[in-house]
Amino acid sequence: MQQQDWNALSDDEFRGIFREWVDANCPSHLRFMRKQRPVFDEVAEWYHALAEKGWLSPVWPQEHGGMGLDAAKHIVYVEEWARLGCPRIPDHGIGLTGPLLIEFGTDEQKANFLPKILSGEHVWCQGYSEPNAGSDLASLRTSAVSDGDDYIVNGQKIWTTLAHCANWILLLVRTTKDDNKRQNGITVMLVDMTTPGVVVRPIANLRGEADFCEVFFENVRVPAKNVVGAVDQGWALAKSVLGHERIFLGAPSRPEYALKRLEMLAEDRGAFDDPAFRSRYARLLLDLNDLGSAFEKFAKILREGGQLGAEVSVLKIFCSELYQRITEETLAVAGEEARYYDDLPVGDNEVDAMNLYLDSRAPTIFGGSNEIQRNILAKAVLRLP
Structure with a gap:
């Protein structure tokens, strides 16, 4: 795929190129969707069109399949996206997991997970909030206990957006309890949601749509190689992205x-x-x-x-x-x-x-x-x- 330094263009030039391509490639029936959070299957054709063009992940470096946009061009991208009525795509992999792995992941993690985000093979959700740890996220209690080459995860997440149509979850867990500072002892993990012990229950909202879910973990085995960054240092990672x-x-x-x-x-x-x-x-x-x-x-x-x-x-x-x-x-x-x-x-x-x-x-x-x-x-x- 031919690469271009989009940041070298003026904002108006980039805006015009982006608008012209979206007008030609974003399906009309997906424009200005009533549904704010469509599931992957509903917008798959748009997702794949963006991926084929190389415009799916605006801020990823180009060597990882992104556009490499700086903050200024990213703002233009988002502004035009909204102005043209492009549908929102399941974006936790693009906006959260991908940047986290690019900055903190191992070479093996990058090689395994990044291409599957771009292809749509992996659809991600974000496992942060818990029933008693929403705005006060540092009080999270979902635990991960080391067991050989694995961790055993137990606990619950809530308000997990589109968890019912995701197959991977970026999970914050507590690996060590620190009574002096709750932000210590938190670790980031990548969890396959088809693993035995993971249960998802959708939560209907006021419009009767199931954007949010509860996710339960009962003795879920997660390979230690799926830990991102250092154990117990996940708070800084979670904030950095x-x-x-x-x-x-x-x-x-x-x-x-x-x-x-x-x-x-x-x-x-x-x-x-x-x-x-x-x-x-x-x-x-x-x-x-x-x-x-x-x-x-x-x-x-x-x-x-x-x-x-x-x-x-x-x-x-x-x-x-x-x-x-x-x-x-x-x-x-x-x-x-x-x-x-x-x-x-x-x-x-x-x-x-x-x-x-x-x-x-x-x-x-x-x-x-x-x-x-x-x-x-x-x-x-x-x-x-």
Whole structure:
């Protein structure tokens, strides 16, 4: 596959190339999917098209099959992806497992796992949160005990996204108990989910979809060669792969999409004739413009080679809560028509008012709840006790 230094292009050049290729290759029936988290089989043709082009893993180095994008070009990639309505693909292997192995994995692990992520043979999920260790992840209790060439894993994970259609899980386990600092004694493992003792139970969400799952481990044998990095040093590894991806939790794409739907519905239903609605709409529009400006401020830091500080947490709070306010206003305009999550006819288009409202409930929780983000801002930025 011919390689190109995408970072040498201007942002506008790269944006144009990416947009043209997506327009020609992303199936129309997959654009702007209602389902925010489709399973692999639903988007396999798009996944394989990206892999064949070499555009599946934007930030992996090119020698490992990625595009090698720097932070600036990655932002363009993500912006255009959202603007063009590309469906989300199962991306834990691309965004989490792959980068972790590239930085910390053995040569054997890289040779074995990276190509299978790109081919789609391995579909990954992320085994971090537990019933009593979500936002406070350091209190996790799933244990791994050394037994010869294996570890024996016992415990439970919860809110594991798309675990029911994954065949591998990137797992955080406790290998040593340290009463002085809970972050010590945590280890990263790669676990085959077809191993005896792994049980997955889907959890239906408000929309009746099973995005999340519980995963149980009962005396699961994991080869010691599947440990990534040093035993007991997994906390640093787990944090290291987040990198500049934190900014994308505050990308304005979701509220932008929602506001366009609100505009369509309000225009069709005559809501703009109401001065009170116009006032509420104006506030939402101005807030969206402010979010875009804030996002661009942090993006500029990355484009100039800087590092994001704790203050980036404000983006996630602002974005997720604005998304909720927009979808709440959409429901108010739709009224009784918004029953469940049926599409509402708007001229030649449709608006999924209830579907967007239900989807907006989750972002204030995932990726570190907004309460946790506020604590980060209070401690690290405002220096409050």
